[in-house]
Amino acid sequence: MCAAALCSFAGTASAQPSSPVGLPGTVGADVRLKLERDGKLTVTEVVSVPEGKTAKRVVPLRIAVGDNRDRVFDVTDASVEGNGSATVAEDELTIALRSGTSTVKYTVVGTVAKIGDTLELRWQPASGWDTVLDSVKVSVITPDAPKSVNCLAGAPGTSKPCTSADLGDGRGVRATEIGLPAGERIDVAVGLQDGAAPANARVEETSGLAAAFALTPATGIGLGGLVVLLLGGLALLWYLRGRDARALASDVGPVNVLVTDPSGRVAFASPDGVLPGQVGTVVDEHVDVVDVTATVVDLAVRNYVWIEEVGERDWRFARRNPADSSLSGYERAVYEAVLPDGVDSVLLSELRGRRIDLTRVRDELYADVVARNWFVRRPDAERSLWWWVGLAVVALGVVGTVGLALISGPALFGLVVAVAGVGLALGARWMPARTKRGAALLEHVRGLRGYLHTASPTDIPEQDREMVFSRSLPYAVVLGETERWLGTFAGGRSGLYWFGQADRSTDLGRFAQRFPHFVGALDGVLAQAGHLRSLR
Known part of the structure; x- marks a missing residue:
């Protein structure tokens, strides 16, 4: 059985493709899910769209699983063989199909979670369609024999079971739903053997301080930018100070400070x-x-x-x-x-x-x-300039951090700016x-x-x-x-x-x-x- 807080996702896959089952003039889907030993879920959706019609599916990749908490999925390698397209952008997978039978393929990371003592695979093999699906067939293959299956169908949040769902011959999962209205979903949860795959579910805070300072792909890019900035600053300092370092490290040649004038008198002359x-x-x-x-x-x-x-x-x-x-x-x-x-x-x-x-x-x-x-430039003016620039950047970062934290925005960006400012202020002494x-x-x-x-x-x-x-x-x-x-x-x-x-x-x-x-x-x-x- 699935945990109530996480009942938002699951999936299936079959060993051999089959044509979608459905009445003439209706949309049918055959979804095959295969969980790899490394925790990645490969998905193949075979969808039949009647002549003259279109079908579009928008799959949210960020699903609320509790107060201020989202479960986040990463989809890669999305492609369509047939008459349509599949794109991933802004926490959504969008599949747009035209008439004919098309095969949609993609890979999902984040479907395996540890729920108490149970390891569970979850995905929604059908959701977000803008048209009625006359019939949806789902199959799941797991690295080891699955222990249980729970399949829900209907509007998000309901607990209506699928038309059928069973473990089959013990080597996979099969489920069917007849007549899935537009906008409703099929949610499959499969209990796994211990060690079948690593738990890779990712849950993020969506509000409060924890969410504001959560490490997300966007803030990760910001941190990467900070590293690049610091490395660039070090490279600049190396370039500017390199002559000094070489002058201090090199062997000192003879410096002649005693000179003799035409009359033969010896005098001191500084370099x-x-x-x-x-x-x-x-x-x-x-x-x-x-x-x-x-x-x-x-x-x-x-x-x-x-x-x-x-x-x-x-x-x-x-x-x-x-x-x-x-x-x-x-x-x-x-x-x-x-x-x-x-x-x-x-x-x-x-x-x-x-x-x-x-x-x-x-x-x-x-x-x-x-x-x-x-x-x-004057060494003191150079030091002072970079010191004040650093303090200004620190102040900007602090204000940005507080402001973003208050609105539950990516406050880590402001923290990154503040840290960069501290680096500038501390590095001011080496700038001349x-x-x-x-x-x-x-x-x-x-x-x-x-x-x-x-x-x-x-x-x-x-x-x-x-x-x-x-x-x-x-x-x-x-x-x-x-x-x-x-x-x-x-x-x-x-x-x-x-x-x-x-x-x-x-x-x-x-x-x-x-x-x-x-x-x-x-x-x-x-x-x-x-x-x-x-x-x-």
Whole structure:
């Protein structure tokens, strides 16, 4: 017997085709159902339509089996041999036949269900016809001998038995209905042996949250689209960031930063003319405190600022030369942040109590790396753009999810959009990408770090050591190689042209001990007064 909640479908098939039985001038059907061992039901309908008439059958593939629940069937391989057509669209199988005898074939998935302890095959071998069927013959073949059969005929929902239904010789099912009015159905349920076929019935929620978030073919396509979108995003990032990855992974060739002029003097020349503050921004795509600190040191090395140690815990910055056109925009901003117009000298301790606005430094430095063609757009603007785009997509997805859930629509679509937005927002940090020139510079910076690791005072003529040491020092600061670089040259006894001590002569040994304290103190003042980290 069939369960009341599922009494909506069943089927039959016969071993040998036979002509439909019916009175002359009437429509008759012979339906043969065969259940395969894999759970697929193959259906063959032989239908005779009188001359001058047509017959149309619309089979719903989504049938209500309870409150807010539908049983769903999948039909494939629909075809007609004869005078007619068979199509599957929008949860319906439509069969349209003209006069003559036609053979309709299709395959159904979802007809086998586990009802309690019983395995059951269900299908409607006749339903949805727009004309009276004078006679319908049904036969069913199952992998193992069927255990029971229940055949109902009449309007949907009625329990009127078919004209006849039996197990035949025990190897199949046979049923007959004489006179089936238009719009009525024959519903066959066949009890199966355990293991005869896998249960493949699919029941979906039609309302409420469960239905809204049910995985349907449409939402499955949406999820597939999300996967494609994410893979496309990864491919885009791989393309944009690939140059950087190759620059970081490749072997670093020799980078010659020591050049000899026609007079034989040795000088330091950075790769692609990159300045210390620019190095940090190109490497990590952010403007950091250390970039500004390295720039202050570089301004002193280039004779714009004099740095003097005062006591054990303080240092003085004094104006040596005015800012001129040789300085880039961000260097001029750093110079004016430390020594504003009208101020000729200032103690580091005094800067600690004065608010330094480094917003201009940040903006000028980002604009500078774009102007130098190391980035296409400002890294911070690129990150911000994709962050806000991601949040907007998340908001759109959340609103869509809630709205669709309230109307029992496919809310999973909105969830998919929200997840995509989260991916965009999280991926914003990786969106800034260097140009080819920027990626090449990144590799050269690795070579510059190698120079700071391997250079020796003996590589440089004695008369040029102070200058080469000084010009290289700001790059050591920004690349985190300060102590190593100081240790390499600490044995020298000569003073420095850009750094002094108020109460004693300067030697490189003491400078090497005290300079890291100066760098740390300046970092702290700039971070506290300028709030630079919050501006990244």
